[in-house]
Amino acid sequence: MIYIGCHLTVTNGYEAMGRQMVDFGGNTFAWFTRNPRGGKSKDIVPEDVQALSAVLAEKSFGKLVAHGSYTMNLCSANPETRANGLDMLKKDLEKMEYLPGQYYNFHPGSHTGQGAEAGIEQIAEGLNKALFPEMRTTVLLETMAGKGSEVGRNFEELKEIIDRVELSDKLGVCFDTCHTWDSGYDIVNDLDGVLGKFEKIIGLSRLKAVHFNDSKNPCGSAKDRHEKLGQGFIGMEAMKRIAQHPAFEGLPFILETPNDDEGYIQEIATVKSWL
Numbered sequence: 001m002i003y004i005g006c007h008l009t010v011t012n013g014y015e016a017m018g019r020q021m022v023d024f025g026g027n028t029f030a031w032f033t034r035n036p037r038g039g040k041s042k043d044i045v046p047e048d049v050q051a052l053s054a055v056l057a058e059k060s061f062g063k064l065v066a067h068g069s070y071t072m073n074l075c076s077a078n079p080e081t082r083a084n085g086l087d088m089l090k091k092d093l094e095k096m097e098y099l100p101g102q103y104y105n106f107h108p109g110s111h112t113g114q115g116a117e118a119g120i121e122q123i124a125e126g127l128n129k130a131l132f133p134e135m136r137t138t139v140l141l142e143t144m145a146g147k148g149s150e151v152g153r154n155f156e157e158l159k160e161i162i163d164r165v166e167l168s169d170k171l172g173v174c175f176d177t178c179h180t181w182d183s184g185y186d187i188v189n190d191l192d193g194v195l196g197k198f199e200k201i202i203g204l205s206r207l208k209a210v211h212f213n214d215s216k217n218p219c220g221s222a223k224d225r226h227e228k229l230g231q232g233f234i235g236m237e238a239m240k241r242i243a244q245h246p247a248f249e250g251l252p253f254i255l256e257t258p259n260d261d262e263g264y265i266q267e268i269a270t271v272k273s274w275l
Helices: 014-024 046-058 079-096 116-130 155-163 177-182 191-201 236-244 261-274
Strands: 003-006 030-032 065-067 103-106 138-142 171-176 207-212 252-255
Touching: 003 014, 003 261, 014 046, 014 261, 079 103, 079 116, 103 171, 103 207, 116 155, 138 155, 138 207, 155 191, 171 177, 177 207, 191 236, 207 236, 236 261, 252 261
Parallel strands: 003 252, 030 065, 065 103, 103 138, 138 171, 171 207, 207 252
Antiparallel strands: none
16 A cells, blocks of 8 residues: 655645546645645635545545745845745644644745755744644654755754754655765665664654656756656666655655656556556
8 A cells, every 4th residue: 555646736626636637547646735836825725625635535635735935045045035935834734733743744844045954943943933732733844955055955954953942743754865875875776775774863753755866867966856756867677666665655645756747646556556
């Protein structure tokens, strides 16, 4: 059994996303909580969210993985950008409570020249202001490729953030295969070794979701360019080994490959055939 899906648009509402994924043959999905490049969010219609919840229960979906806006940066050198990012995070987490028990994933941020240590401290500060004890959403820090001044380019940086957050029980990690590969972890030739490092540094209990992408670039390139399954430097056999690895069993796998709808339908069917 695997939970596999892709990103969908929320333009037509929440129930529409669930029914579209059923048509795609999947049983999980991701969506952007607001415009990924601009920051504007769609208003919640409680009845629509309730209708989605009914679809999820009827079709035995796995956890959903909402995605924060790319413009949300909790560790920018610009105080106004940090404040806007914190406002986005707080409002997104409030909306997530309409779908209790799901995941909210975001890119930790870019320190824009301040240095990783300052970035880590500011990200943790933002999370400490946004998380609240009664929340039922798990917030996921995404493994990053190390492009530019990204924070989260290795497991140690993610661990540093987690350790500084008071409500750390609300945190997990989304393992992006392309990003992890591009950052220098050889998941093709040493998957067990990489996961062993993850266990030692962060703990596999924090591993909650997978962004399932091949890469256009070789290991350690720090470029973050996704590719269709089997058409990149990771390759289909390695992707299959990842999907079948016990460490990822039961987790939602989200495709972020450069595909149209038909391409996602085909990739979902391919991944399902492996399990």
